[in-house]
Amino acid sequence: MVYRQPDYNRRFHCLGGDCPDTCCRDWEIVVDGETRKDYQTAPAGLRERLADSLVPDEEGEMCFRLREDGFCVLLTPEGLCAIQRDWGEEHLCAHCVAYPRFTEEYGCLTETALAVSCPEAARLLLEADRFGLEEREDGGDELPFDGIDPELLEGLEVTRAAALELLRQENVPLWRRLAGVLDLADWGQDYVDFGLYDQLAGCAPQPLEAAEPASLRDLAIRLMEACAALEPLREAWPELLRRRREQLAGMDEAAYRQAGDRFERACPDWERHLTNLACYLIFRHWHKTVNDDLLYGRAALAGAGCILLYHLSLLEWLELGALGPEREIALWCAFSREVEHMEENLACLTEGFYDGQTWDFLSAFGAHSAD
């Protein structure tokens, strides 16, 4: 079995009460039966509080009750969980212990990512010099799980490594690197569609031809509209997207280009930050193609995330005259929370990106396929 994770994972420590946000908010956390049994042995006072804090969700599963403002009823005023504070971390349920670690298991391969919906995970990714992976092998020779085609998984391994390598070519502008990744995924998608899994590993990045760029701004406007129309976790997200969409739509092309030049000069790390974000999205989502064959949509998600966050950052910088890491992190967290963690939203976008007329990423990146 191979275990793989980004190399900054080991530096992660939850900020607890110092967190600028909290994960004890908005999400319905399902509490498993064994943990509920454990709660019956909690110290007096906490035991009654725990019994009172569990409510069934729509499927009848028991979850922590959320207050009117969306915070978990067990969150204390100092930003800590009452279970952890008054009893011990070992009594937290599996979801709360694991977050922000998300582990995907494929039988012969286990990968763990830190979701950037957590501000500390987002900070580690933002500040990384480059997105690196580390892995270890335990010597076992497990096969992929039943239902996962070994050749498909092997093809995804090879093509994702190529996509990450492409993204690390710092001498190439980010938008051109993303175009290369999308073109690679588009080619791979053809093999996946026809079940030619054995040929997927043969896909390699191809040189792209330069094209008169379609407006990146127009694509950003459509992305803001599409994301604002999705089911929000927090109302502030669609409100922000609508406001930024209006601002972007109100700029003429010359003003937009000038603002972009000034932003990029004032925030020279923007390209490294978004490269790291793109690598993270490719790492976290590419292999999930084994579940639904939607490879291209996942590559497009990385492109869309970078376009969206570039423009949200640019407009915030224009409005405030500065863009500190804490604001950038807050935008990344919101994107991850509203898109990555909302299954239906994620599916809607990754499936929708197949509509090449609405989502012509390659043209917006100033490239087209050589064939």
Ligand code: SF4
């Ligand atoms: S969001 Fe991250 S840093 Fe904040 S409380 Fe949750 S795990 Fe800790």
